[in-house]
Amino acid sequence: MSDSCHEAALTAASVLRKYAAEVDDQARFPVESFAALREAGLLGLVVPTGYGGAGAGLDVYVDVAQVLAGGCLSTALAWAMHCQQTDAIARFGGPELRERVLPRVARGELYIASVTTERGKGGHLLSADAPLDARGGRLRIERDAPVVTGASVAEGFLITMKEGAGLPANAVSLVYADRDALSVAETGEWDTLGMRGTQSLGVRLSGEVPADQVVGGPGGFRDVAVESMIPMAHLGWSACWLGAARAALGELVTGLRGPGRRGPDTASELVRERLARIRVDLELTSGYLHRVEQEVSAARAAGRSLGETVVQIHLNTLKVAASELTFRAADRMMQFAGLAAGYSKTSPLPVERTFRDLRAASLNYANDRLLTATGSLMLLDRSVVLG
Ligand SMILES: Cc1cc2nc3c(=O)[nH]c(=O)nc-3n(C[C@H](O)[C@H](O)[C@H](O)COP(=O)(O)OP(=O)(O)OC[C@H]3O[C@@H](n4cnc5c(N)ncnc54)[C@H](O)[C@@H]3O)c2cc1C
Numbered sequence: 001m002s003d004s005c006h007e008a009a010l011t012a013a014s015v016l017r018k019y020a021a022e023v024d025d026q027a028r029f030p031v032e033s034f035a036a037l038r039e040a041g042l043l044g045l046v047v048p049t050g051y052g053g054a055g056a057g058l059d060v061y062v063d064v065a066q067v068l069a070g071g072c073l074s075t076a077l078a079w080a081m082h083c084q085q086t087d088a089i090a091r092f093g094g095p096e097l098r099e100r101v102l103p104r105v106a107r108g109e110l111y112i113a114s115v116t117t118e119r120g121k122g123g124h125l126l127s128a129d130a131p132l133d134a135r136g137g138r139l140r141i142e143r144d145a146p147v148v149t150g151a152s153v154a155e156g157f158l159i160t161m162k163e164g165a166g167l168p169a170n171a172v173s174l175v176y177a178d179r180d181a182l183s184v185a186e187t188g189e190w191d192t193l194g195m196r197g198t199q200s201l202g203v204r205l206s207g208e209v210p211a212d213q214v215v216g217g218p219g220g221f222r223d224v225a226v227e228s229m230i231p232m233a234h235l236g237w238s239a240c241w242l243g244a245a246r247a248a249l250g251e252l253v254t255g256l257r258g259p260g261r262r263g264p265d266t267a268s269e270l271v272r273e274r275l276a277r278i279r280v281d282l283e284l285t286s287g288y289l290h291r292v293e294q295e296v297s298a299a300r301a302a303g304r305s306l307g308e309t310v311v312q313i314h315l316n317t318l319k320v321a322a323s324e325l326t327f328r329a330a331d332r333m334m335q336f337a338g339l340a341a342g343y344s345k346t347s348p349l350p351v352e353r354t355f356r357d358l359r360a361a362s363l364n365y366a367n368d369r370l371l372t373a374t375g376s377l378m379l380l381d382r383s384v385v386l387g
Pocket of ligand 1: 081113114115116117118121122123124147148149150195198200360363364365366367368369372
């Protein structure tokens with residue numbers, strides 16, 4: 001199964017690669033690439049087999065994320081966030097919601113976007129401002145969402161909302177809404193330095209859903225975040241960033257060795273040392289990614305919570321380290337390749353786009369937030385069990 005998913009990802013990645021420069025240039029959503037993911041069954045990668053999905057584990061998830069990101073990081077990141085949403089519904093959705101949603105995801109008909117960021121509270125994941133309004137078994141949603149990857153095309157949204165008016169900001173519910181149940185009004189554009197193909201527009205969502213579409217129960221978002229969304233996000237994003245940096249390095253080295261080779265003199269020791277430094281960054285990211293993936297997989301297999309302090313520290317460290325190391329690798333690739341092959345937009349190597357894209361990694365859920373959270377957790381952890 002893992003081999004067939006890997007093969008499917010390789011096939012899809014060739015489509016992603018074809019459109020990567022165009023979606024970056026036009027800052028538009030990669031619809032063609034997403035069509036390839038739908039066609040390949042990859043939207044249903046983590047959907048349990050009982051609902052028609054591939055039922056893949058986290059090892060396959062991080063492998064596929066790396067392969068896809070080697071084609072187009074924007075597409076891969078949007079896909080990884082969709083898998084995050086799917087995992088949350090599969091683990092915490094009620095039976096009716098799972099039955100309504102998961103078979104459609106498995107068939108490639110339903111791409112689910114993520115709505116957690118909110119104007120005012122900013123990126124903070126575990127709080128919400130806008131309240132749900134419950135009336136007669138229905139929930140009214142009025143939500144300002146300043147950054148939503150794939151907002152223009154997603155067929156569904158998973159949205160954090162305050163459980164009800166008058167409750168504290170940490171009483172957060174996670175609600176699923178079909179696009180058809182909402183009016184989606186564009187409120188902000190997406191014209192950024194990098195990750196342009198995610199087309200993460202600002203939108204205002206208004207509508208109503210049945211009360212059984214709260215994932216994890218009313219006010220139950222914290223558990224969903226700890227057991228599903230955070231691990232899926234940090235593993236998936238890190239794998240995506242690594243896959244993009246690795247693909248760029250592969251092309252860089254191929255360019256040095258191939259016929260009509262270009263770039264710096266490979267006989268130079270300085271050149272070799274610079275190459276090795278790039279490799280060190282990616283080796284460390286890869287090693288830690290796999291270590292944390294195995295830790296999370298083992299905990300899940302044993303039915304242990306991922307809320308343990310040490311596991312949370314490792315998951316936060318992974319996101320921070322992967323975002324910094326892969327960006328540093330991209331920066332080093334830029335320096336290595338030089339002006340024409342690296343810095344130029346028209347270079348046949350993807351170094352310039354990868355550099356711009358990876359600059360977003362530390363902002364995509366601000367590293368500052370994770371570092372302060374990790375520092376607080378460390379005060380509770382005298383064991384200092386390292387990953
Ligand atoms: C490519 C991309 C795609 C995204 N897609 C989505 C999406 O689909 N859905 C969604 O909801 N969001 C999405 N986001 C938003 C993202 O997850 C973050 O929430 C958002 O980028 C945070 O924005 P911010 O840095 O302005 O705000 P904040 O996280 O609120 O931070 C504001 C500033 O305060 C600093 N700061 C925050 N906390 C601390 C602290 N404790 N100590 C010190 N400094 C601190 C930050 O470093 C930053 O400088 C996406 C972002 C990117 C880059």
